[in-house]
Amino acid sequence: MSKIIYTKTDEAPALATRSLLPIIKSFIKSSGIDIETKDISLAARILAVFPDFLNEDQRVSDDLMILGEFAKKPEANIIKLPNISASIPQLKAAIKELQSKGFNIPNYPDEPKNDSEKDIKSRYDKIKGSAVNPVLREGNSDRRAPKAVKNYAKKNPHSMGAWSSDSKTHVATMSEGDFAHNEKSVTIPEATSIKIIHTDDNGIATTLKDSFPLLKGEIIDATVMSKKALVTFFDKQVADAREKGVLFSLHMKGTMMKVSDPIIFGYAVKAYFKDVFDKYGTLLNEIGVDVNNGLGNLLENIQQLPENKRKDIEADIAATYKKGPSIAMVNSDKGITNLHVPSDVIIDASMPAMIRTSGKMWNAEGKLQDTKAIIPDSSYAGVYAATIDFCQKHGAFDPTTMGTVPNVGLMAQKAEEYGSHDKTFEIPSNGFVQVVDTSGKVLMEHQVETGDIWRMCQTKDAPIQDWVKLAVTRAKASQTPAVFWLDINRAHDAELIKKVNTYLKNYDTSGLDLRILNPVDATIFTCERLKEGKDTISVSGNVLRDYLTDLFPILEVGTSAKMLSIVPLMNGGGLFETGAGGSAPKHVEQLLEENHLRWDSLGEFLALAVSLEHFGEVNNNDKAKILSETLDNATEQLLENKKGPSRNVGELDNRGSHFYLAMYWAQELAKQNKDQALKAEFTPIARQLEDNETSIIKELKEIQGKPVTIGGYYEPDESLINQVMRPSKTFNTILES
Ligand SMILES: NC(=O)C1=CN([C@@H]2O[C@H](COP(=O)(O)OP(=O)(O)OC[C@H]3O[C@@H](n4cnc5c(N)ncnc54)[C@H](OP(=O)(O)O)[C@@H]3O)[C@@H](O)[C@H]2O)C=CC1
Ligand SMILES: O=C(O)CCC(=O)C(=O)O
Numbered sequence: 103m104s105k106i107i108y109t110k111t112d113e114a115p116a117l118a119t120r121s122l123l124p125i126i127k128s129f130i131k132s133s134g135i136d137i138e139t140k141d142i143s144l145a146a147r148i149l150a151v152f153p154d155f156l157n158e159d160q161r162v163s164d165d166l167m168i169l170g171e172f173a174k175k176p177e178a179n180i181i182k183l184p185n186i187s188a189s190i191p192q193l194k195a196a197i198k199e200l201q202s203k204g205f206n207i208p209n210y211p212d213e214p215k216n217d218s219e220k221d222i223k224s225r226y227d228k229i230k231g232s233a234v235n236p237v238l239r240e241g242n243s244d245r246r247a248p249k250a251v252k253n254y255a256k257k258n259p260h261s262m263g264a265w266s267s268d269s270k271t272h273v274a275t276m277s278e279g280d281f282a283h284n285e286k287s288v289t290i291p292e293a294t295s296i297k298i299i300h301t302d303d304n305g306i307a308t309t310l311k312d313s314f315p316l317l318k319g320e321i322i323d324a325t326v327m328s329k330k331a332l333v334t335f336f337d338k339q340v341a342d343a344r345e346k347g348v349l350f351s352l353h354m355k356g357t358m359m360k361v362s363d364p365i366i367f368g369y370a371v372k373a374y375f376k377d378v379f380d381k382y383g384t385l386l387n388e389i390g391v392d393v394n395n396g397l398g399n400l401l402e403n404i405q406q407l408p409e410n411k412r413k414d415i416e417a418d419i420a421a422t423y424k425k426g427p428s429i430a431m432v433n434s435d436k437g438i439t440n441l442h443v444p445s446d447v448i449i450d451a452s453m454p455a456m457i458r459t460s461g462k463m464w465n466a467e468g469k470l471q472d473t474k475a476i477i478p479d480s481s482y483a484g485v486y487a488a489t490i491d492f493c494q495k496h497g498a499f500d501p502t503t504m505g506t507v508p509n510v511g512l513m514a515q516k517a518e519e520y521g522s523h524d525k526t527f528e529i530p531s532n533g534f535v536q537v538v539d540t541s542g543k544v545l546m547e548h549q550v551e552t553g554d555i556w557r558m559c560q561t562k563d564a565p566i567q568d569w570v571k572l573a574v575t576r577a578k579a580s581q582t583p584a585v586f587w588l589d590i591n592r593a594h595d596a597e598l599i600k601k602v603n604t605y606l607k608n609y610d611t612s613g614l615d616l617r618i619l620n621p622v623d624a625t626i627f628t629c630e631r632l633k634e635g636k637d638t639i640s641v642s643g644n645v646l647r648d649y650l651t652d653l654f655p656i657l658e659v660g661t662s663a664k665m666l667s668i669v670p671l672m673n674g675g676g677l678f679e680t681g682a683g684g685s686a687p688k689h690v691e692q693l694l695e696e697n698h699l700r701w702d703s704l705g706e707f708l709a710l711a712v713s714l715e716h717f718g719e720v721n722n723n724d725k726a727k728i729l730s731e732t733l734d735n736a737t738e739q740l741l742e743n744k745k746g747p748s749r750n751v752g753e754l755d756n757r758g759s760h761f762y763l764a765m766y767w768a769q770e771l772a773k774q775n776k777d778q779a780l781k782a783e784f785t786p787i788a789r790q791l792e793d794n795e796t797s798i799i800k801e802l803k804e805i806q807g808k809p810v811t812i813g814g815y816y817e818p819d820e821s822l823i824n825q826v827m828r829p830s831k832t833f834n835t836i837l838e839s
């Protein structure tokens with residue numbers, strides 16, 4: 103029996119689900135559509151891997167694993183909300199909360215001392231970082247701003263900070279020794295198995311990863327980030343930011359790149375606080391400071407020191423701040439810097455937000471200031487450098503006239519860098535690393551030094567074929583030029599380009615404008631067209647998929663939450679993601695403080711409509727198709743009448759916006775004539791909702807302005823959270839009837 107699976111996740115999206123899902127359920131009930139939820143929240147994922155530590159009644163099923171399997175089935179139809187990709191500090195906070203609620207799960211062992219602790223750590227490490235999306239994304243990605251959303255933005259532009267030609271903001275990236283410069287790549291001619299081996303200067307070989315299979319036609323690449331080059335680079339950037347009087351800011355993806363990027367993050371913290379580490383390095387080591395988890399980890403750990411010692415260190419930290427450069431702030435009121443927690447500043451959202459804000463970030467005084475945006479690896483940094491350069495030359499983009507940049511992203515089967523965690527290693531000693539196949543042939547080799555970060559990526563052939571097909575399909579369907587963002591001078595991209603050229607021949611591409619440009623040229627080409635109001639599809643690899651689907655949407659429509667995000671699964675199913683953005687923690691904070699939820703569920707409305715459409719097609723269910731069409735119309739109504747959530751307390755919020763969606767949806771169902779039963783069912787409901795609009799909105803506004811509790815952050819209390827998210831008795835009664 104086919105069904106739609108709805109995911110229960112974390113933070114703001116999970117709050118919103120408590121309000122929206124009951125509405126959806128009541129609307130689809132009569133149409134033979136089953137909806138089921140699967141809990142992939144951080145808390146549930148933790149509980150799922152520790153059944154042996156829990157009482158029988160506390161155990162939960164491993165919903166993520168079940169969903170991962172389901173995603174490979176043709177009948178899959180999954181609505182995926184954004185979930186937390188947990189950094190270590192977030193993971194530890196979730197563990198603490200669960201323990202305080204009586205779940206006897208173990209602590210996270212930073213440095214496991216025995217086999218049992220090693221086992222615990224390895225279970226937690228699978229939950230850490232971006233652990234959900236790669237499992238569910240059994241297809242490539244099609245993300246775009248629907249026409250209604252784009253038109254709304256044109257009529258109601260979001261604020262855009264002006265850019266001036268004397269802006270000192272710039273991107274700083276490495277010019278040697280980084281992943282980009284050391285990359286090697288080969289395409290595998292026949293299926294085989296490979297091992298990754300490190301050999302030290304004394305000839306002692308250690309297996310970093312034992313034999314694992316590769317498919318025919320798979321592209322593999324390997325590269326290394328030199329620790330020496332990285333440290334030199336960071337030292338220079340600290341000095342240069344100080345000299346230029348700009349903010350010091352670091353932009354990376356500690357969640358998706360959960361092995362490499364926290365290590366790189368740690369070196370940035372050490373470079374900025376060089377004086378502190380030179381003076382107290384040994385002591386800090388002894389008390390277990392691990393700055394890969396951010397400056398926050400240091401500040402927390404020094405609390406265990408005797409007061410005078412702690413004060414000495416704090417004074418030296420203060421002196422470092424004073425000496426400068428100033429650091430960009432995440433929250434200047436609370437003194438949280440860009441270097442506090444590796445998951446606070448995530449490049450896909452942080453760089454576009456900065457570009458939207460005149461190229462400025464917040465300083466410690468809470469004022470906007472030009473910044474040095476440090477993106478250590480140079481593989482994709484040029485995209486942001488070129489965008490900034492474009493804005494410095496031409497001024498900010500104008501949302502009322504600019505074009506749009508949909509993306510077709512290669513993502514399936516853990517493609518490229520985002521699947522490299524289990525093949526990323528911090529090198530223990532000088533020597534070399536080799537990738538060796540079963541015949542003993544060395545496929546790739548790198549000289550390495552202690553502390554270097556070596557990694558290998560895989561990109562399977564079937565996803566590449568599917569990606570090229572999706573690109574052609576989208577270019578044809580929208581009659582829009584499409585650019586493959588690939589650099590012939592990069593080893594991996596050179597292999598990919600060969601395949602793109604081969605697979606493009608399978609299609610009739612006459613009349614289509616398809617090109618291959620390196621990322622910098624692609625940025626310039628796209629930005630020029632964008633400014634002239636022209637659309638351009640970006641066809642990109644996995645990392646640029648992530649970056650570009652925040653960059654352009656944030657400039658075009660203000661937030662990537664408004665994106666339609668479809669993942670046509672390779673085995674025929676559909677995964678419908680909601681927007682491209684995450685689950686901004688500040689939204690929960692605001693709800694708790696003043697009972698106002700500014701989260702915009704627009705991406706979810708769009709995802710549900712395509713999910714229903716897909717359901718209708720696969721199951722020959724015409725009602726599902728009508729529900730889909732009417733939902734799309736309702737969403738358009740919602741945009742036209744400006745019934746999205748406001749940022750401010752006392753105004754319409756997420757819950758009020760859901761009410762309007764329900765009202766418009768019911769009206770659209772009452773209006774249509776394709777299905778008389780639906781018409782008859784929804785005509786009185788539409789009337790009831792209209793008649794009670796004023797009182798429902800009043801009920802939804804009255805409750806705002808006071809703090810609320812939901813009994814937990816990672817594992818809220820179901821009854822409390824439902825009460826908070828469904829506060830209108832009148833509305834609930836209509837839905838239940
Ligand atoms: N698909 C997924 O599962 C994803 C998960 N994440 C996770 O989300 C968390 C936060 O990530 P972060 O990098 O801060 O990115 P977010 O996209 O959550 O936040 C960036 C900014 O976008 C705006 N925003 C995003 N979504 C909405 C929405 N629906 N309604 C209103 N505003 C919105 C807010 O800015 P403004 O100030 O303009 O209101 C927000 O501060 C992390 O745990 C991250 O790992 C991140 C991306 C995708
Ligand atoms: O999975 C994650 O950590 C974030 C995913 C993301 O940012 C995206 O797909 O746009």
Ligand SMILES: [Mg+2]
Nearest residue numbers: 450648652682
């Ligand atoms: Mg992203």
